[in-house]
Amino acid sequence: MLAAGTANQARLAGGPVEGPLFDFAPAANEYLRTHLFGDIFERDNLDWQSRELATLGMLAALPGAEPKLQAHMRMGMNAGLTAGQLHQLPALLAGQVDAGAAGRARDALARHLATQAR
Structure with missing residues (x-):
């Protein structure tokens, strides 16, 4: 899910998502990539x-x-x-x-x- 989420996040954001917040709290971005952009965006219940x-x-x-x-x-x-x-x-x-x-x-x-x- 991390790989799929990273690709989904980059597609939605228009490029890789990085910056001071994610340098400070990399676990937060990994959670977002894995759970939100991976688990949730990979579901087929909503486009x-x-x-x-x-x-x-x-x-x-x-x-x-x-x-x-x-x-x-x-x-x-x-x-x-x-x-x-x-x-x-x-x-x-x-x-x-x-x-x-x-x-x-x-x-x-x-x-x-x-x-x-x-």
């Missing part, structure tokens, strides 16, 4: 786009998770979601969750798309 939409909705509902929300906007697009599909998410969240979640999703998508334009 990757559906998993990312569920993750985006959950992160948008959590104030303070904006950096992760923006990262998952990128991951969602790497999983095959389009900008048009992601533009529909804030409206759905406004009706089903609240205006705060919708605003966080809208802002994260705008920041992500701005980085793509550079």
Whole structure:
């Protein structure tokens, strides 16, 4: 599962995932690679786009998770979601969750798309 998870994580992130956090706590990244990106993403009960939409909705509902929300906007697009599909998410969240979640999703998508334009 570690090998599959490492490949899945890199595909979703758009490249290898590394940095100071993982240098400081390498066991955390190994857990993420093995369990989340390996065990869970290898299941066939949801496609990757559906998993990312569920993750985006959950992160948008959590104030303070904006950096992760923006990262998952990128991951969602790497999983095959389009900008048009992601533009529909804030409206759905406004009706089903609240205006705060919708605003966080809208802002994260705008920041992500701005980085793509550079």
